[in-house]
Amino acid sequence: MESDATSTGNQGLLDRLEGGGTVICAEGYLFECERRGYLQAGAYVPEVVLEHPEVVSQLHRDFVHAGSDVVEAFTYYAHRDKLRQIGREGDLEPMNRRALEIAREVARETGTLLAGNISNTNIFTPDPDVVREVRQIFTEQVAWAVEAGVDYIIAETFGPDEEPLLACEVIKETGLPAVVTFQPDYTEDDRRHSAGWTAAETCKRLEDKGADVVGLNCGLGPRTMLPYLPAVRAAVSVPIAALPVPYRTHFAEPVMQSLTDPQLGMRPFPIALDPFTCTRLDIAQFTRSAYAAGVRYLGLCCGAGPHHVRAMAEALGRTPPASRYSADMTKHYYYAPEARELSAILPSPLETSSPVAQET
Numbered sequence: 001m002e003s004d005a006t007s008t009g010n011q012g013l014l015d016r017l018e019g020g021g022t023v024i025c026a027e028g029y030l031f032e033c034e035r036r037g038y039l040q041a042g043a044y045v046p047e048v049v050l051e052h053p054e055v056v057s058q059l060h061r062d063f064v065h066a067g068s069d070v071v072e073a074f075t076y077y078a079h080r081d082k083l084r085q086i087g088r089e090g091d092l093e094p095m096n097r098r099a100l101e102i103a104r105e106v107a108r109e110t111g112t113l114l115a116g117n118i119s120n121t122n123i124f125t126p127d128p129d130v131v132r133e134v135r136q137i138f139t140e141q142v143a144w145a146v147e148a149g150v151d152y153i154i155a156e157t158f159g160p161d162e163e164p165l166l167a168c169e170v171i172k173e174t175g176l177p178a179v180v181t182f183q184p185d186y187t188e189d190d191r192r193h194s195a196g197w198t199a200a201e202t203c204k205r206l207e208d209k210g211a212d213v214v215g216l217n218c219g220l221g222p223r224t225m226l227p228y229l230p231a232v233r234a235a236v237s238v239p240i241a242a243l244p245v246p247y248r249t250h251f252a253e254p255v256m257q258s259l260t261d262p263q264l265g266m267r268p269f270p271i272a273l274d275p276f277t278c279t280r281l282d283i284a285q286f287t288r289s290a291y292a293a294g295v296r297y298l299g300l301c302c303g304a305g306p307h308h309v310r311a312m313a314e315a316l317g318r319t320p321p322a323s324r325y326s327a328d329m330t331k332h333y334y335y336a337p338e339a340r341e342l343s344a345i346l347p348s349p350l351e352t353s354s355p356v357a358q359e360t
């Protein structure tokens with residue numbers, strides 16, 4: 001296994017990005033394992049890594065097959081405070097170590113990058129005692145990731161406040177590359193309750209802390225994430241990341257949490273978002289637009305499926321193994337022989353200006 005370290009070593013991620021290449025990182029393991037019936041919604045911890053590791057291995061493989069360059073260890077929310085809250089603190093270390101082991105096995109087998117993962121704790125405040133506790137949460141998870149031999153560490157799904165800065169600091173103490181992404185505030189009310197920083201300001205602070213890649217993930221769908229990207233690109237010199245949720249958010253309901261469904265009579269987030277799911281064409285369109293805005297680290301968060309990831313890869317001009325089975329409507333009874341006309345309706349880049357998310 002030692003020889004693998006050279007092909008997917010620490011420099012793999014940064015070399016690729018500095019050379020102008022793109023990196024695709026498939027995410028969304030919580031939602032997908034929940035949909036498959038191996039993880040409980042609500043608790044939302046990666047119990048599947050202990051109870052059905054084969055499901056996680058297969059999902060890693062599915063995402064790589066579809067074009068992901070990265071196998072991200074499924075340690076999202078596997079942190080001490082979250083597990084304590086649901087009475088499973090005893091599973092903390094086994095859950096982290098097993099998730100890393102599963103991811104490592106698939107990354108080595110497929111020649112992809114192996115990423116560790118830490119995330120929002122949901123307890124963060126700037127109070128020094130809380131900062132100390134959260135630092136400890138990050139430190140133990142990062143240490144297990146380092147022991148597992150990860151190529152870099154992803155810190156994700158924070159608010160635009162000091163928590164991602166702290167996560168970045170802890171990762172950089174290990175010397176590994178840090179990819180740090182967060183969800184911007186999207187209402188005035190959010191802004192009053194958080195640090196009040198714009199997405200671009202938060203990215204600049206992260207860059208100053210030493211983050212190697214900065215950007216946005218989760219919450220926002222493709223259409224509502226795009227408007228933030230030009231300001232983020234202008235604010236920093238490091239590569240930037242965009243990993244929206246594949247849901248059809250819009251400017252009146254910019255994040256998946258704010259989507260409403262008149263037929264449902266309750267908030268669709270998080271278990272009834274199905275009718276809002278993006279098509280693969282939406283994702284291809286997003287990918288082209290994000291690339292045009294200067295994003296080179298691309299991916300999808302909660303809700304993503306392998307078909308979305310393949311659409312992203314193909315929009316970047318790649319042919320991942322799953323492209324062997326990409327759609328060909330000339331073979332479809334309903335469309336042939338008119339199928340060639342389908343190419344005429346392929347989407348053009350999304351509009352990137354909007355009344356929401358204007359940041360300077």
Ligand SMILES: [Zn+2]
Nearest residue numbers: 218219301302
């Ligand atoms: Zn997410």
